[in-house]
Amino acid sequence: MLEVDDLACLKGDRLLFRGLAFRLQAGELLRVAGPNGVGKTSLLRLVTGLALAEAGEVRWQGCPIRRDREAFHRELLYLGHAPSINDLLSPLENLRFACAAAGDGSDEEACTQALVRIGLANQLDLPARVLSQGQRRRVGLARLFLSARRALWVLDEPFTALDVKAVADLAQALSDHCAGGGMVMLTTHQDAPFAVAPRVLDVGAYAC
Numbered sequence: 168m169l170e171v172d173d174l175a176c177l178k179g180d181r182l183l184f185r186g187l188a189f190r191l192q193a194g195e196l197l198r199v200a201g202p203n204g205v206g207k208t209s210l211l212r213l214v215t216g217l218a219l220a221e222a223g224e225v226r227w228q229g230c231p232i233r234r235d236r237e238a239f240h241r242e243l244l245y246l247g248h249a250p251s252i253n254d255l256l257s258p259l260e261n262l263r264f265a266c267a268a269a270g271d272g273s274d275e276e277a278c279t280q281a282l283v284r285i286g287l288a289n290q291l292d293l294p295a296r297v298l299s300q301g302q303r304r305r306v307g308l309a310r311l312f313l314s315a316r317r318a319l320w321v322l323d324e325p326f327t328a329l330d331v332k333a334v335a336d337l338a339q340a341l342s343d344h345c346a347g348g349g350m351v352m353l354t355t356h357q358d359a360p361f362a363v364a365p366r367v368l369d370v371g372a373y374a375c
């Protein structure tokens with residue numbers, strides 16, 4: 168279980184939110200909602216341990232993440248809002264590099280299958296710089312199909328730039344992860360056809 172208590176986020180000299188708390192249990196999908204600039208991305212970065220909170224605590228399986236960051240990160244997949252892609256590498260090379268850097272298997276066949284599944288069968292070997300925005304997004308999202316062992320998926324605007332079918336496929340993949348006992352926490356400004364309606368956390372309710 169992911170537990171967040173009394174979280175406060177400071178940016179510069181501005182307190183974005185405080186007193187934010189929630190629980191995320193196995194099988195749950197949580198949508199982080201709120202207007203532009205309210206602090207959704209900032210919250211994800213606090214939850215993943217990429218940024219430090221002004222106050223409060225994030226616990227994973229009962230243990231503060233600051234105490235055993237490595238154990239937490241082994242069970243976490245975080246995809247930020249901008250796909251981190253090397254333009255000179257192909258989708259396959261990018262995916263294999265990302266998997267290897269994260270300590271996951273980067274087997275060529277498995278990565279190829281993930282890219283085919285995400286709809287990039289015809290772009291496997293193109294340099295990433297020629298891909299469309301939606302295709303670039305898909306390169307990053309292909310990691311989902313190689314990350315079933317990571318219980319917690321934290322995704323910042325994963326649906327951005329995707330077409331209608333890709334949105335539906337991604338919603339299905341996220342629903343499947345939850346149905347298998349995983350957890351998903353995501354931000355999005357658009358509706359997606361999840362199998363079960365996500366729980367909503369309104370960051371605006373904690374805004375300062």
Ligand SMILES: Nc1ncnc2c1ncn2[C@@H]1O[C@H](COP(=O)(O)OP(=O)(O)OP(=O)(O)O)[C@@H](O)[C@H]1O
Binds near residue numbers: 178180201204206209
């Ligand atoms: N140094 C700073 N001083 C004051 N405010 C800051 C500073 N740095 C960032 N901010 C503010 O912190 C907030 C960060 O927003 P964040 O990206 O977390 O929002 P978001 O809810 O994800 O927004 P969006 O929906 O647009 O993606 C913004 O309102 C930004 O203006």
